[in-house]
Amino acid sequence: MPDPSPQTMQVLEFLNGFQDELCGQVESLDGKATFHEDGWDRPEGGGGRSRVMTGGALFEKAGVNFSHVTGNQLPPSATAHRPELTGVSFVATGISLVFHPHNPYVPTTHMNVRYFEAQPEDEGDPIWWFGGGFDLTPYYPFLEDAVSWHQAAQQATGDHYPAFKKWCDEYFFLKHRNETRGVGGVFFDDYNADGFEDSFGLMRSVAEAFYPAYAEIAGRRREIEFGEAQREFQLLRRGRYVEFNLVYDRGTLFGLQSGGRTESILMSLPSLVRWEYDWQPEPGTPEAELYADFLKPRDWLGLEGGA
Amino acid sequence: MPDPSPQTMQVLEFLNGFQDELCGQVESLDGKATFHEDGWDRPEGGGGRSRVMTGGALFEKAGVNFSHVTGNQLPPSATAHRPELTGVSFVATGISLVFHPHNPYVPTTHMNVRYFEAQPEDEGDPIWWFGGGFDLTPYYPFLEDAVSWHQAAQQATGDHYPAFKKWCDEYFFLKHRNETRGVGGVFFDDYNADGFEDSFGLMRSVAEAFYPAYAEIAGRRREIEFGEAQREFQLLRRGRYVEFNLVYDRGTLFGLQSGGRTESILMSLPSLVRWEYDWQPEPGTPEAELYADFLKPRDWLGLEGGA
Numbered sequence: 001m002p003d004p005s006p007q008t009m010q011v012l013e014f015l016n017g018f019q020d021e022l023c024g025q026v027e028s029l030d031g032k033a034t035f036h037e038d039g040w041d042r043p044e045g046g047g048g049r050s051r052v053m054t055g056g057a058l059f060e061k062a063g064v065n066f067s068h069v070t071g072n073q074l075p076p077s078a079t080a081h082r083p084e085l086t087g088v089s090f091v092a093t094g095i096s097l098v099f100h101p102h103n104p105y106v107p108t109t110h111m112n113v114r115y116f117e118a119q120p121e122d123e124g125d126p127i128w129w130f131g132g133g134f135d136l137t138p139y140y141p142f143l144e145d146a147v148s149w150h151q152a153a154q155q156a157t158g159d160h161y162p163a164f165k166k167w168c169d170e171y172f173f174l175k176h177r178n179e180t181r182g183v184g185g186v187f188f189d190d191y192n193a194d195g196f197e198d199s200f201g202l203m204r205s206v207a208e209a210f211y212p213a214y215a216e217i218a219g220r221r222r223e224i225e226f227g228e229a230q231r232e233f234q235l236l237r238r239g240r241y242v243e244f245n246l247v248y249d250r251g252t253l254f255g256l257q258s259g260g261r262t263e264s265i266l267m268s269l270p271s272l273v274r275w276e277y278d279w280q281p282e283p284g285t286p287e288a289e290l291y292a293d294f295l296k297p298r299d300w301l302g303l304e305g306g307a
Numbered sequence: 308m309p310d311p312s313p314q315t316m317q318v319l320e321f322l323n324g325f326q327d328e329l330c331g332q333v334e335s336l337d338g339k340a341t342f343h344e345d346g347w348d349r350p351e352g353g354g355g356r357s358r359v360m361t362g363g364a365l366f367e368k369a370g371v372n373f374s375h376v377t378g379n380q381l382p383p384s385a386t387a388h389r390p391e392l393t394g395v396s397f398v399a400t401g402i403s404l405v406f407h408p409h410n411p412y413v414p415t416t417h418m419n420v421r422y423f424e425a426q427p428e429d430e431g432d433p434i435w436w437f438g439g440g441f442d443l444t445p446y447y448p449f450l451e452d453a454v455s456w457h458q459a460a461q462q463a464t465g466d467h468y469p470a471f472k473k474w475c476d477e478y479f480f481l482k483h484r485n486e487t488r489g490v491g492g493v494f495f496d497d498y499n500a501d502g503f504e505d506s507f508g509l510m511r512s513v514a515e516a517f518y519p520a521y522a523e524i525a526g527r528r529r530e531i532e533f534g535e536a537q538r539e540f541q542l543l544r545r546g547r548y549v550e551f552n553l554v555y556d557r558g559t560l561f562g563l564q565s566g567g568r569t570e571s572i573l574m575s576l577p578s579l580v581r582w583e584y585d586w587q588p589e590p591g592t593p594e595a596e597l598y599a600d601f602l603k604p605r606d607w608l609g610l611e612g613g614a
């Protein structure tokens with residue numbers, strides 16, 4: 001592979017520092033466990049640094065992956081919107097994280113920022129784009145949490161918020177369940193509309209907005225007492241998380257298709273999960289409210305007028 | 308939809324009787340729990356009958372699905388080997404079952420038999436084919452079980468055994484783990500080489516060989532005492548089962564793509580599952596032996612000469 005482009009170098013520098021800073025914040029938030037780091041190389045080019053925390057005070061499992069992958073064959077999962085680039089040489093780098101808390105009142109969350117460069121044959125300049133976003137998967141319905149989360153998303157993405165919020169609702173959707181993965185957030189891909197500097201700025205803005213927004217919600221919920229029933233509901237809902245990641249998630253499929261490190265990719269899966277045939281919530285319970293009012297696209301900030 | 312063809316009627320009659328007979332045998336083998344039945348209709352045509360048992364003496368979860376689905380658009384997952392049939396009208400009927408025992412010394416198993424008819428436009432006779440097979444997913448390695456299982460598979464499929472055994476090893480393979488789902492068995496698809504009567508006979512032979520082969524193994528292992536360590540290993544290995552079914556399994560994808568009933572399709576997933584980051588078995592343990600000697604294609608019957 002040739003040396004990374006100056007643009008790639010800039011992104012790598014940011015992501016390396018960001019992983020360090022974020023992991024420090026997460027350890028401090030957890031207060032008990034620390035991250036275990038595994039570096040890995042990919043035979044076809046590149047590698048990564050996976051950091052995983054388990055058995056924490058707040059987090060049952062938390063993973064923060066950095067990867068920088070190069071190859072001669074961009075996999076189809078990376079080019080859903082750019083089929084003409086399938087099979088060309090590429091650089092992909094990003095941070096992907098998933099936090100699975102113990103307490104069912106604290107939501108699961110995911111954040112990802114990524115940068116791609118692809119080099120079509122017989123063309124001079126590489127094609128580049130950014131992607132990213134964050135989304136929240138609560139087990140119990142708190143309107144206040146969904147609103148504060150989306151306020152942070154709006155502040156991070158500005159005028160892009162309505163489009164990126166809609167994209168997130170559409171992306172994190174389990175078609176076979178007819179439900180969203182959670183209350184969404186923002187999602188964007190194939191982004192280069194503002195030129196490199198400003199597009200990079202948008203990605204940084206999303207990355208940096210994530211932690212304070214999540215820490216605020218975790219802080220509000222982590223001391224709520226829970227029992228066996230709440231834990232069981234959490235395990236069942238985690239099943240949906242697994243279904244989404246393995247059946248639909250383009251990031252997971254890209255990782256598996258591009259020969260990424262399996263343990264780093266599937267670190268996104270929760271520790272303990274349950275499936276129960278045809279489970280339905282009792283009407284009038286918080287569990288039923290989650291399905292009825294939270295697992296569908298919703299205008300959390302009242303931007304479209306009306307409540 | 309037009310009335311089912313005489314061939315389809317014959318297959319339906321067999322499958323209905325087979326589901327009843329098999330469920331009776333399984334209840335008797337379990338000795339405690341009984342099946343709960345849900346009938347379902349599919350808006351686009353057809354439907355099914357799902358029978359699920361949970362909390363049994365032997366089975367933590369056992370499901371036996373009958374489905375008979377018709378439609379105007381054969382999904383791509385059904386026609387990997389017949390791309391010219393994508394999008395034509397079709398009938399698909401079959402039985403699919405998965406048993407997840409409590410005791411980690413008793414293997415998980417899966418069996419499926421199926422019949423397809425597709426009606427290409429502007430052609431007179433429908434195209435039809437059978438598929439099926441059974442495979443075994445042990446948690447603990449017992450050579451005797453793999454051998455008796457494959458002996459039953461060989462008796463059921465005769466001269467087809469070597470090819471169908473190889474097909475099974477290749478089909479039930481987790482590429483991202485570089486391991487088979489279990490010790491295999493037989494698998495076949497797109498089968499019509501012997502004409503309808505004999506092809507149907509092959510399918511029946513596979514269906515009928517399944518239960519005695521499994522009951523023999525379950526009988527040998529169900530009274531072995533197990534502890535927390537064996538249970539934990541079972542939960543981790545169940546994670547691989549989920550990975551296979553959601554990432555690779557064509558039957559699962561066909562069901563989800565064709566608008567099948569989600570709860571019936573995902574009834575194949577185990578109740579309780581665990582993922583643990585980068586878990587590795589201790590060298591010299593039965594768990595390590597499973598990976599080293601059982602989760603790869605192997606000549607269980609010594610047919611290729613040598614041991």
